[in-house]
Amino acid sequence: MAQPAGGLWLLWAPILLLVAFSFNDSRRATAEWRGFTTGWYENIFSGVMGSEASFSTEEMLAAVRQSMTVSLLAMGLSAVLGTLVAITLVRHRFPGKSLLDGLLYLPVVIPDIAQGVSLLVFFSFIFNMLESVLGLKWYPGLETVIVGHVAFNISFVAIVVRARLANMNPRLEEAARDLGANEWRTFWRVTYPLLLPGIVAGALLAFTLSLDDFVVTFFAGGGNATTLTIFVYGMVRQTVTPEINAISTLMIGVSMVLILLSFAFQKDR
């Protein structure tokens, strides 16, 4: 009992400490415990700042809005594309299928930093092409961040949906066709409703990953996208304030709720 529990404490200690300090009644974010307060939470929503960091609630909310825009669009696009990838991989036979199957895990396993750099290279290549061939000038921004997020989220959605599809009895689709439904109606009346919990779970996962992402956003945004993670990073570069603890705690809370929802959908009904 003692040993595994010790390991668990190591896993959770930094997070618990962060949560605790977000309620610590001390201006110094990492000092000893001085008593309970919700003051920092009130501060972040009323624009009151300590002298250490420049902070305004409006800026933060603008960053939240950008995060939402990026996460929602990335979620929607990767849900559609990831589902199509999963269906292709499970229901169709084509040369190179097993290779593609394995490559699905690539964005899951490659380091974030490598993914970020690769996107940077990719976009500068594309933008250079656009400029030299069509004379169009284009800059990184929210659009490139969204593309970057979709690029890794497709894999996560596809993996979740594929698991559900692989567990689905292929006779169900045959039964639909046997009863007179063409491919299109078979998909919308049988395949899609049965896959929906998997698609929702994958989409929630994608939304959470997108919301929490810093590295890919940092590289793909090229300094023109200020999502919440970029905003927090900007503040931490000056100093860690108790308000940052509070924001981080809120982000953890939102992510946990979303992930729990995603797990609930992945379970059968």
Next chain:
Amino acid sequence: MGFGECPAPIVGMIIRRNAEIGMSPYDVELINVTKEFAGRRGEAPVRAVDHISLQIRRGEFFALLGPSGCGKTTTLRMIAGFEDLTSGQILIGGRPMHNVPPFHRPVNTVFQDYALFPHMSALKNVLFGLEMESVSRKEAMARALQALEMVRLPTAANRKPKELSGGQQQRVALARALVKNPTVLLLDEPLGALDLKLRKAMQYELKEMQTRLGITFVYVTHDQEEALTMADRIAVMEGGRVLQIGSPEEIYEEPQTRFVADFIGETNFLTGTLRAHQADRAQVELADGQMVGALMPEPLAQPGDKVTVAVRPEKVTLHPVEGHGQAEATDPATVVLPGRLHHSVYIGTDMRHVVHLGETGAEIVVRAQNLGHRSEQRFHAGQAVTVRWAEDQARILRD
């Protein structure tokens, strides 16, 4: 038992559809059909169905019978349109089905695991097929409810499949297929998942319904008893080929191959050498020199060839050897072989005796009906006995 009255509109539509097709006396024809599946990397393709030809008559209850892997389900799936043919042709109601997708074929399927849509109620499952046709909502609802009534499930309409028992799911699957008024109903081991008692009851109901509706049934099963009791004709399959097609009686009484004789019921096999052959009678010399007569309606072998003689256990009788003499004189058309009773098993309706024959030690199984007479002859293990059967009850088989 029974489904009660069949809803008149369904019967009417079936009759109309049969009249429209008119021409061919066959509802389903398979002409030299072969199906190969791609092998694993670097391996040869697997031939699941090997040049089979079948003609299934209108209104017939036709069983495809064989062990698992014999190609019967693949054959059914090709008729349904789920599998492409490697070569050959399938006609349904006289129309070639090449490139006709499942949703345009006048057949419907009852799947082995029922394949009910889990997100729809029983009623929605039955309605599904009608919603795919241009049937008004009102008519669709009326027909779906009738179909559920026909399978005696009117009260389960709003329940989801997982809330239904196996037998009830089976009935919903049946209603869902029949409500489409198919020319041919394809059934893939539909009773396989049910317990014995329910299976027996459903066998009876299915047969009764098929007779009443007059729909052609193509019924896949590995259960020889099911095929024998339900089917008008049976095709026995093995290794992707059809070995024999015939009525249950023909298949049972006149098996043409050793496999068919062995698969359908229990059979005793004796190997020997063909010595003489006249008309439909053959004389075979067994390994110990005994001569036995048997039927050979077709010239399957030449004198000198190794052959197999088959005789059903219930056609064999067991007799004690009295005193020191051989058995009393018998009719020359009766085969009499001496042996020793190895053991007897009481199986309720029958006694099953296993006899080891004289010098060869070949095993003969004898089934004697348990008539329950106290005075009946009792046998004990180790006793010297003779086994007897009429020559015309034994047949020469192809291996």
